[in-house]
Amino acid sequence: MLVLGIESSCDDTAAAVWEDGTVRANVVSSQADLHEEYGGVVPELASRNHQRLIVPVVQRALTKAEVDAEGLDAVAVTYGPGLPGSLLVGLSFAKAFARGLDVPLIGVNHLEGHVCSVDLEGPRPGRPFLCLVVSGGHTELVRVDENAQHEVLGRTRDDAAGEAFDKVAQLFGLGYPGGPDIDRHAETGDPAFHDFPRSRLDGFDFSFSGLKTSVLYYLRDRSAAERKRLLADHLDDLCAAVQAAVVDVLVDAMRRAVEETGGEHVAVVGGVAANSSLRRRMGALGREAGVDVSVPALTYCMDNAAMIAQAGARRLAAGHTSPAALDVHPNLQL
Template structure:
């Protein structure tokens, strides 16, 4: 089954084609393409929803043509279409939904709206050494920080989540405090490379109490207070900014690692999947690799370009669910700005 995947949930237009029958039935990604709107939104310091929707409209069809050419296919060779139905910006979601439904109706093939975070959750399945079920997943991005116990497709149990800012959102806000460009995560990590680890120690929020929930708003406030103190003393030079960035990054990474360690201990599982934009952070990967190895466990990550939003993860998830018989109702598009991951259905074919 050759499935076209469309991702338009926020500020990246992603398109890909996944073939479930290739590679001895293991499936293979035939082509993928991505257009990022980062340069456009950087001027505003964050995503402008209306501009995002308009840019998806401009870029989506050319990207679909591009991946078809990459894969050596025509539209008539497609067997199904999957699109991101949520969560996300409703206008941006509607661009992908309407395009997917229009194409599917014209081609006479099934179409399905899928969950954006399920895409991230299963993105490591696109790698050569993919994890097996069950596993613990850390979903860590600009909009979500969640720990999930994963037993199989659609079998997700929420273990903990952020009660306020997501980790990626905290990175973006710290970047603004440090006068860094948008998006903030990569900029803070780059600045932190030259920071002195011993100069500041920021709090590791909610690690001094049991549980697997996260909170990063207090860390954000602590960071702002440190910066203002340095400014007041006339000491906020480039090295001080790097030291603050290092302390902030260390605090976020330590917090995520501590919670992942607890989740593995609590569930008794030996596989940890880490996905979402923040999963590209090298300090986080190094720490999690070390911690899982100490426990006889292993961490799995998507490749760099599949950490952020992309069409490949949507094509993969859509292919699994379409192959299991799921479909959108004819003429009914889905665009769900808020959609809890643990409310997803288990396909009847795999239940």
């Protein structure tokens, strides 16, 4: 089964080819440099650049995979959640491409794609498994069963972990996206430099807006000269302290979920799963709790079309296709 996947939910234009358990090609064109000067994604700029990039990106994926478009069995595409204009570019192209080839169109939930990303390389985690989905705009803890059905155990009530990193990075004068910058600075910092708050809610829900506000007040309560000196002398320490606050909450939620459900297999997916501290701490949790931990390769933590193609292939194998009237769903949930 040869499936073309298309992903354009935010600021990355991506296309991939999946064939019977193998990623034949995975091409991603990032717009990070374009949006960096604004400190975040500008939706209008993102959608315009998707329009410019979608055709060459798909062409590169097909060329890299060494397949002709006529050989495709289906076209899978992200239809939500994400930025409406960005989603619309990918979905419109996928509809036209599938119609022209007379092959099925398969709409894929972006978050479902992330959950499936643990199966792209290496051994698949056993089923059922607990999955922490931590991307730029989403933080959720879900239980995935044998039939790939998802039970949401908890989700963020405000900011996601990735959003917290990006907003704090702005306060620190770092670039966009903020998560990788914070991770790099935290490598040589002291996480005990300052005790930022850890929000622990009932059940498995998350909240990270209080962390952002705490950092804001921590800096605001100092004079301009003090802030400048603090950020010059202790930027690494501050990044390490913020990172520790986020990772502590995520790992604690997974630990409690393992204890309460008796789960033996866990996974962490999404952009924040690339964070080095989170990967180390989840590995340590696995050893302590005696559970198997799966984390995708760094390439597949970020938004990519391989995960969409794979999820689409699974849907097609199960007999599911999408109508030509499929529309974007910016607020789609698992």
